[in-house]
Amino acid sequence: MSFTVAIVGRPNVGKSTLFNRLVGKKLALVDDTPGVTRDRRPGDAKLVDLRFRIIDTAGLEEAGPDTLEGRMRAQTEAAIDEADLSLFVVDAKTGLTPLDKTLGEMLRRRGKPVVLVANKSEARGSDSGFYDAYTLGLGEPVPISAEHGQGMIDLRDAIVEALGPEKAFDEDEDDEAETDVDVSAGSFAGEGDSDEDFEPAYDDTKPLRVAIVGRPNAGKSTLINRFLGEDRLLTGPEAGITRDSISVEWDWRGRTIKMFDTAGMRRKARVQEKLEKLSVADALRAIRFAETVVIVFDATIPFEKQDLQIVDLVLREGRAAVLAFNKWDLVEDPQAFLTDLREKTERLLPQARGIRAVPISGQTGYGLDKLMQNIIDTDMVWNKRISTARLNRWLESSQIQHPPPAVSGRRIRLKYMTQVKARPPAFMISCTRSDALPESYVRYLINGLRADFQMPGVPIRIHFKSAENPYEHKRKKR
Structure with a gap:
C-alpha cells in the first residue's frame, strides 16, 4: 500500500463503522456500547481510486498508564506514530466534548497530517456540531455518514490534499493486496487428481494461517506478543480484554505466518451480553478460516470442561489442532505434571488420538520454537x-486382520477405497450395505489409518458408498 491511515477519536464516534466502510467488509465489531474496540486492527482500504492501509484504533481516553484504558491509549498512540495520516473522527450529532479538544491538541503536537471527519452528519440537528468542529483548529471538517456511506468523495479529496498527490498515488509495484479470506481456498492439495500413485509433496513455502483460541485469560495475546517480540496486542490481568479477532503477520524461519488472536470463549450458558456474543462469533469465524488452530490451556487449571469443548469444536470444524499448555513457568514439578497431562490428553480426547501437546510460557518465551514446529508438523x-494403490492394499490387509461383521447373516464387503480430499484427510469406501456397518468398525478403520499412515491428532473422515443394485426397481414392483 502507498500510505497508512489511522482512525482516531474518542469512544463511540463511529470509528469502527468507518473502518468497515473503507475495507468493504464487516471486520471490526460494531455496537452502541462505548469502548468496543480495544486493540488496533489493520486492514486494506479502498476509497474511490485510493488504495491504502488503514488502522482501526480504540477510543482515546484520559487515564493512567497502569489502567486498561491507559494501555488502550498506548496502543492508539502507537498506531498514530506508525501512520502517515490520521482521520480524527468527531460526532457531529452530539457535538464536541472537552476530550475532543484534548485529543485535537495531542494530534497537532504530533506534527503529522490530520483530516478532521465529522461523522453522523446525516442526523437532524448535526449542523451545530459540524460548525463546532472548526474550533479545533485542524482545518475544515469533512461531513460524512459512515453508516450510510455519504461524503466518501469529499473524504477522498481531503486525504489527497493532506498527503499530496505524489504520496497518495504512489503505487507499490510489488504490492499484492492481501485480504481477510483464506489464502489457500480452493487449493485442496491436489484434490481431484486421477493418478492413483500420486502423492504431492508438502509445500512449506505457502503462508500459514493460525488461530489462537482458548478460555478467557489463558494468555493468548501474551503468547502472540512474545512471538512478535513487541507489545502488539493489548494484554493485562483482566479477563476478556480481547474482543475482535486481530490478525498479525510475521516470518518464522522464512515462512510467512498469519496469526489470529481471538476473544476468550466461555461456556455458552454464560455468554449473555450481545457484545460477548459478537466476540465469540468472530472467534468462531477465525477458526473456520484458519488452517491450524492452537488451543491454549492454562497449565495451572488444565482440562476444564470448556477446554475440552473448544477442542471438540475445532476438530468438528475439520481444523488441524495443537494444544499449548501455557503458564508453564508457574508449574512446580514440571516432569511429573507433564506425565499427568499426557495421560489425561489421551484419556479425555480419544477423538484426537495422538494430538500434539506442547508446554509453553508466553511470559518467558519457553517452548515457542517447539510449538511452531509442532504447528508445521500438524x-x-x-x-x-x-x-489409491496404497489405500487399497491397506484396506485389504485391514479386512484380513479384522473382517467386517456379518449383519443378519450377511457379510459386509469393503471393495474399494480412495482419498477424496485433504484438509482434513477424507476418504471414500465403496462397500455393500453401508448403512449396516457398525460405528465400532468405522473407529477401527480410522485408528488404523492414524497408526499406519502416521496421521496423529487431525480429524479423519470416512464416507461409505453402496453400489446401486440394477434390479432394485424390479424387487419393489413385486
Missing part, C-alpha cells in the same frame, strides 16, 4: 494425501 499431516 499442518503437514492435515494436508497429507495417500495414493
Whole structure:
C-alpha cells in the first residue's frame, strides 16, 4: 500500500463503522456500547481510486498508564506514530466534548497530517456540531455518514490534499493486496487428481494461517506478543480484554505466518451480553478460516470442561489442532505434571488420538520454537494425501486382520477405497450395505489409518458408498 491511515477519536464516534466502510467488509465489531474496540486492527482500504492501509484504533481516553484504558491509549498512540495520516473522527450529532479538544491538541503536537471527519452528519440537528468542529483548529471538517456511506468523495479529496498527490498515488509495484479470506481456498492439495500413485509433496513455502483460541485469560495475546517480540496486542490481568479477532503477520524461519488472536470463549450458558456474543462469533469465524488452530490451556487449571469443548469444536470444524499448555513457568514439578497431562490428553480426547501437546510460557518465551514446529508438523499431516494403490492394499490387509461383521447373516464387503480430499484427510469406501456397518468398525478403520499412515491428532473422515443394485426397481414392483 502507498500510505497508512489511522482512525482516531474518542469512544463511540463511529470509528469502527468507518473502518468497515473503507475495507468493504464487516471486520471490526460494531455496537452502541462505548469502548468496543480495544486493540488496533489493520486492514486494506479502498476509497474511490485510493488504495491504502488503514488502522482501526480504540477510543482515546484520559487515564493512567497502569489502567486498561491507559494501555488502550498506548496502543492508539502507537498506531498514530506508525501512520502517515490520521482521520480524527468527531460526532457531529452530539457535538464536541472537552476530550475532543484534548485529543485535537495531542494530534497537532504530533506534527503529522490530520483530516478532521465529522461523522453522523446525516442526523437532524448535526449542523451545530459540524460548525463546532472548526474550533479545533485542524482545518475544515469533512461531513460524512459512515453508516450510510455519504461524503466518501469529499473524504477522498481531503486525504489527497493532506498527503499530496505524489504520496497518495504512489503505487507499490510489488504490492499484492492481501485480504481477510483464506489464502489457500480452493487449493485442496491436489484434490481431484486421477493418478492413483500420486502423492504431492508438502509445500512449506505457502503462508500459514493460525488461530489462537482458548478460555478467557489463558494468555493468548501474551503468547502472540512474545512471538512478535513487541507489545502488539493489548494484554493485562483482566479477563476478556480481547474482543475482535486481530490478525498479525510475521516470518518464522522464512515462512510467512498469519496469526489470529481471538476473544476468550466461555461456556455458552454464560455468554449473555450481545457484545460477548459478537466476540465469540468472530472467534468462531477465525477458526473456520484458519488452517491450524492452537488451543491454549492454562497449565495451572488444565482440562476444564470448556477446554475440552473448544477442542471438540475445532476438530468438528475439520481444523488441524495443537494444544499449548501455557503458564508453564508457574508449574512446580514440571516432569511429573507433564506425565499427568499426557495421560489425561489421551484419556479425555480419544477423538484426537495422538494430538500434539506442547508446554509453553508466553511470559518467558519457553517452548515457542517447539510449538511452531509442532504447528508445521500438524499442518503437514492435515494436508497429507495417500495414493489409491496404497489405500487399497491397506484396506485389504485391514479386512484380513479384522473382517467386517456379518449383519443378519450377511457379510459386509469393503471393495474399494480412495482419498477424496485433504484438509482434513477424507476418504471414500465403496462397500455393500453401508448403512449396516457398525460405528465400532468405522473407529477401527480410522485408528488404523492414524497408526499406519502416521496421521496423529487431525480429524479423519470416512464416507461409505453402496453400489446401486440394477434390479432394485424390479424387487419393489413385486
